Amino acid sequence: MNTAEPHTSSMLGDDSPTTPWPQALEALDTADTYWLSTVCPDGRPHVVPLLGIVLDGTFHFCMWAGSRAGRNLAADPRCVVAVNAGGIDLSVEGRAGIVRDDATLRRVAERYLDVYDWPVEVRDGAFHAEGAPTAGPGPYDVHAVAPAVAFGYGSQTGDYNPTRWRF
Structure with a gap:
């Protein structure tokens, strides 16, 4: 994801108000659980x-390379990240790329x-850590998702139009 404002449109096929991307990105940042x-x-x-974070408008997650998802x-970087947070059901379709830059990895680690x-x-372009028994033995590659399209649906308050x- 990036900080550039994407082209936004209503999925109702009319001029209904749309949800601004920064508002959806904030919801993405506050989710408890992400589904990849x-x-x-x-x-x-x-x-x-999985667990993930938003840094500089980009969604990041870590994954053991030997896991099925890894x-x-x-083999195919296409993926979808889905959440329910902040009153919105959100799905982001894109491509996950491995982050090897130490400075970015350190910021993601923070x-x-x-x-x-x-x-x-952060060592050798990956995360090394204890305490992630369901994620595999590590080391863990950090992925950043470059979105192609995202969809949002109001889930609790009705404040969000489809x-x-x-991008």
Whole structure:
């Protein structure tokens, strides 16, 4: 994701008001659980819950390369991240790319510590850490999602009209 404002349109096919992307991005940043969908080599979908953070308008998550989702992303970076947060159901379709830049990895690590109280060591372009038994043994690659399109639907308050964002 990025800080540039995407093209926004109503999915109702009329001039209904749309949700501004910064408002949707804020909801994405406050979610408790993220659902990542990837594509298996045989075309089957694969969905897993994960922890993630938003940094500089971009969604990041970490994944053990040997996990099913990690292997799927290595073969095909297309993915969907879905959440329910801040009164909006949000899905973001895009491509996940591995982050190797130490400065960015350190900033992502700081956010993981702040948000999840999970200390990680940045080494050799990856996260090295204890305490993620369901995520595999590590090290963990950090991925950044470059969005293509996102969809938002009001889920609790009705304040959000169905909105499409194209990047």
